[in-house]
Amino acid sequence: MAIKPEKNPMPTQSPEERAHNFDEVALGYTYKMAKAEASRCLNCKNKPCVNGCPVNIDIPGFIDYIKNDDIEGAYKHISKSSSLPAVCGRVCPQESQCEKHCTLGIKFEPVGIGRLERFVADYHNENSTDTPERPTSNGKRVAVIGSGPSGLTCAGDLAKKGYDVTVYEALHTAGGVLVYGIPEFRLPKSIVKKEIDTLKSLGVKIETNVIIGKTLTVDELFDMGFEAVFIGSGAGLPNFMNIPGESLKGVYSANEFLTRSNLMKSYRTNPDTPIMKGGRVAVVGGGNVAMDAARTSLRLGAEKVYIIYRRSMDELPARREEVEHAEEEGIEFRLLCNPVEILGYKNENDPKDPKNGFVKAIKCIKMELGEPDEKGRRRPVPVENSEFSLDIDTVIMSIGTSPNPLIKNTTKGLEVNSRGGIVVNEDGLTSKNAVYAGGDAVTGAATVISAMGAGKKAAHAIDEHLRNK
DSSP states (O other), X not given: OOOOSSOOOOOBOOHHHHTTOOSXXXXXXXXXXXXXXXXXXXXOSSOHHHHTOTTOOOHHXXXXXXXXXXXXXXXXXXXXXXXXXXXXXXXXXXXXXTGGGOGXXXXXXXXXXXXXXXXXXXXXXXXXXXXXXXXXXXXXXXXXXXXXXXXXXXXXXXXXXXOEEEEEOSSSSTTTHHHHTSOTTTSOHHHHHHHHHHHHHTTOEEEOSOOBTTTBOHHHHXXXXXXXXXXXXXXXXXXXOOOTTTTSBTEEEHHHHHXXXXXSOTXXXXXXXXXXXXXXXXXXXXXXXXXXXXXXXXXXTOSEEEEEESSOGGGOOSOHHHXXXXXXXXXXXXXXXXXXXXXXXXXXXOTTOOTTOEEEEEEEEEEEEEEEOTTSSEEEEEOTTOOEEEEOSEEEEOSOEEOOTHHHHHSTTOOBOTTSOBOOOTTSBOSSTTEEEOTHHHHSSOOHHHHHHHHHHHHHXXXXXXXXX
């Protein structure tokens, strides 16, 4: 049978409909669609797609189960390598990882690996009543700081080996960036909860509202009987441009804006944690987080949303799928532009008017691409006498985040680099004995799957260390 050149398309809500709700945009494959897509896999002997996966899932292996109508077998096969398959199937950038190396992609579109992973995980969650068998305890205790993708992966892998694992989460809900950073329309919170419940059934304990570095220190965790610690605290410290007007009311970091919407449910009527809704919104940045903030603004009732990015569409770092969805929903991309000032106004007759006033416009300058920078990307250069302004009510800064310095400042002997990232060796071991780290706390803001890969590697190293101790 001839191989279909294109992927089987993913069913989605129409742009007109989804722009006004927080329901998931991508609707997922049906059984028939999944079977058809699985049939496109060539089952290569050298499995190049596996090498492109940060957690080394046996991709042709799980797809083969789909071909043979054993979806539960496919789920169990994926679960040998991944603790969060339903999450990865939705938010992992497969196009730059596993699918990038797909042999079929040399001539045709690559196999829709992420779509198949999502189908398998969703099918299991909807149809299986089995709970994982809890491994026999080995009597050793490990503490994990942070319940984001790196922490959950490390915890899950260690629990499967019989370790007594406790995860400490600073917020009131487990999931880290999966619940406070990624909107419901891309990753439903029920999916995250289901994945976490699976880890709990393996014996993983999760303590929320515990801020390591304040409630407890890393050293105190050892005093409590833990034999190793993994730091997966993420990168929650937002970056700003340091331009005039960033202290005006109506200027958010993307981190704060998305946390208010996703975790604190600010889209509700009379929420406990309010958020500015409606009006005209400018999101500064071009990554996935910028797309999330822009598309969330639209769903909160914004009449106009701009993405302001200083390079061209070719350099835009967000996933193509997210960019296409944003364009379909009517978000306007102002490329080769960079903000230089946020303009404000004061309402002297309003006793609630803040000290610095409200946002009224954003002043930008046009850019052109010059010589490549240290990363090989052409450096944006300002164009003289090209300033212009956009009338704006809300500005959302989405230009990256850095690791929070709290753990660093309260842990003696923990080495960090100039960007605040924890320094680790190839196994994730820090400069402090039996303390490991991974994910955004080490690298700065990166992808969910890369954080999972770091958690997986550290879990293996912790196991080696404690078994040989």
